[in-house]
Amino acid sequence: MEHVSASKKRLIEEYCQGLVRFKDPKPGVSLDLVATHDAAKKKLREVAWLFKNGKTDVVERGILVPGRVGVGKSFLIDCFASECGLPVMEIGEFRSKWVGDTERQQMRILMTVRALGPVIVVVDEADAVFGSREGDSDSGVSGRVFAAFAAHIGDSSLRGREVWVAMTSRPDLLAIDMKRQGRFGLSLPLFAAQNADDVANLFEVVARVKKIDLSDEVLAFVREELGERPLTGSDVEAILTRAKEQAVLAQHDDDVRLEDLQEAVSSFVDPLDPNLLALQEIAAVLSCSDKRYLPPRYRDTDRGALLDEFARLKMTTARR
Ligand SMILES: Nc1ncnc2c1ncn2[C@@H]1O[C@H](COP(=O)(O)OP(=O)(O)O)[C@@H](O)[C@H]1O
Ligand SMILES: [Mg+2]
Structure with a gap:
């Protein structure tokens, strides 16, 4: 090699x-x-x-x-x-x-x-x-x-x-x-979290990389309150960075608590245009002809409907 x-x-x-x-x-x-x-x-x-x-x-x-x-x-x-x-x-x-x-x-x-x-x-x-x-x-x-x-x-x-x-x-x-x-x-298209398992996995893995310990209480909150959100790795990274900052400011550096995470979540806004993100997601689906690489909810969607939605989003996002 x-x-x-x-x-x-x-x-x-x-x-x-x-x-x-x-x-x-x-x-x-x-x-x-x-x-x-x-x-x-x-x-x-x-x-x-x-x-x-x-x-x-x-x-x-x-x-x-x-x-x-x-x-x-x-x-x-x-x-x-x-x-x-x-x-x-x-x-x-x-x-x-x-x-x-x-x-x-x-x-x-x-x-x-x-x-x-x-x-x-x-x-x-x-x-x-x-x-x-x-x-x-x-x-x-x-x-x-x-x-x-x-x-x-x-x-x-x-x-x-x-x-x-x-x-x-x-x-x-x-x-x-x-x-x-x-x-x-x-x-090989990539997608944001599809369910609570994905969201929990994102938090666990990103926290491990950032050397942040998440208690069971925090993980339960993540599943309960954020499980439905289509979060990405970079969203989760941003939330955890803020939570860690809260913990440091409150002088319990090595212990990111539930209130730190809650604070970080409530102040987190995705700065990107949701229509543009939807457009990018559908583009990813349309580029893939192998069902194994698609999330379940896209495996059997009608291609024609996706193309229509794609065209609509393209118009909406172009206008700005
Ligand atoms: N699936 C993931 N697992 C772990 N970390 C992730 C994941 N997705 C994104 N990240 C984190 O978010 C950051 C930004 O992601 P990036 O790879 O730059 O996204 P993209 O290239 O798709 O725009 C990465 O550097 C990484 O730290
Ligand atoms: Mg990139």
Whole structure:
């Protein structure tokens, strides 16, 4: 696995002018730190296993990870990367305002990926990084950049050497030919908590990571009062951070009490537009064609109805 040493990684980062970044495995970080998202974790553990055992010829070329903001996409993939034992390279924003630079930089990145050998390539906010086939007003640059990505990812001779992982809250903005089999054919959508078990799991796992002890009384409150809320990992992180702050201010630092949590919950407002979040959630559902990766309530929903709802939300959110 150590076929790319730390010094080589730094050289490569320099060669690509900081437009790629290696994610180094962090000790003790694994998918166990991720709450809920069971189906996605299971699939990613299988991919990690295939890589560790050299069975790379059956691994997908690309994995799409859609989900609303804050649901834990970046965190899940960081944990996966750490668990995998493979070099993980993240592609950053490489577009430049200088004529010719954008395509030259993209070529460097793709050449580097090709030369590396077993590697996971991570693209966050993938809809923006890949762009679309119809470049708007840039004399065809976006179109060519998109085409180069599509050709590279569609190159099946690279199967088993590279897995691409693309995260986005708007998979609908990703061109349809990126989503076909052979490119990002596998979609692992992530969702906010669906029930009290999910909410409790989020609180337990995030509290463990933040080294906060939650009493049975607090956990009972979480189930009772918050069990119905569609909370995400980042919501729970925000609530627990506030509760901890309350505890520290009240000078019982190591003991987050029920009143601290109640105070944190009552002052917590999700700052994001609920319509936009609903839009992102439906986009995630629509991007997935495998029921195993959908929460039960979406498994048998009519696609036509979802598309209608999606169109309605798109209108509502565009007006602002
Ligand atoms: N399922 C989860 N389990 C544990 N922590 C989570 C989870 N989802 C989110 N978090 C926490 O919330 C933070 C923000 O999530 P992030 O991965 O940035 O969301 P996204 O990339 O989907 O917008 C993470 O850094 C992590 O600390
Ligand atoms: Mg993210």
